[in-house]
Amino acid sequence: MKNIYELVTMFHDVHPFVPSLSQFAECVVAYIGVFVIKSVFKHLVCLECLESLYSYLTDIRNYSLIARKSNDGLLFPAKDVI
Numbered sequence: 001m002k003n004i005y006e007l008v009t010m011f012h013d014v015h016p017f018v019p020s021l022s023q024f025a026e027c028v029v030a031y032i033g034v035f036v037i038k039s040v041f042k043h044l045v046c047l048e049c050l051e052s053l054y055s056y057l058t059d060i061r062n063y064s065l066i067a068r069k070s071n072d073g074l075l076f077p078a079k080d081v082i
Helices: 006-012 022-041 047-051 061-069
Strands: none
Touching: 006 047
């Protein structure tokens, strides 16, 4: 059994390559972020914390699916949520 230091070192040496997502996949991930925000809103009380989860910027290309599906009722997740 490896100790925690060996595990951290082992994962640190892994190549950090993350394949890029297609535009469609990025839009779907952002759309799922809407439901994550709604779920978190039910449990958070801190107003500042809540405000950090969504964005007022709706011109980002990943928000096109949200804008299409929204009837002015969906929130746009912050980039940190996505």
